[in-house]
Amino acid sequence: MRCTACGKELTVWDEGFFRKLVNRGAEECCCIPCTAAHFGLTEEKAREMIRRFQKTGCTLFPSPPADPENGSERL
Numbered sequence: 073m074r075c076t077a078c079g080k081e082l083t084v085w086d087e088g089f090f091r092k093l094v095n096r097g098a099e100e101c102c103c104i105p106c107t108a109a110h111f112g113l114t115e116e117k118a119r120e121m122i123r124r125f126q127k128t129g130c131t132l133f134p135s136p137p138a139d140p141e142n143g144s145e146r147l
């Protein structure tokens with residue numbers, strides 16, 4: 073899947089963040105920078121939020137130790 077705004081190839085983090093903020097069942101998603109910009113957030117703040125969602129066990133994101141900072145996407 074690609075970002076509908078900029079065309080970047082999406083990771084589970086991009087998709088998870090978009091679904092969490094916009095629509096859990098979204099078929100089309102945007103990348104983290106585009107989604108963050110849409111909500112007036114910095115990318116840093118977005119990753120902070122993702123860490124928090126991940127910590128609370130949100131199923132939209134991979135379980136720790138996968139890390140949104142280093143791009144690891146696999147469990």
Ligand SMILES: [Zn+2]
Nearest residue numbers: 075078103106
């Ligand atoms: Zn994008």
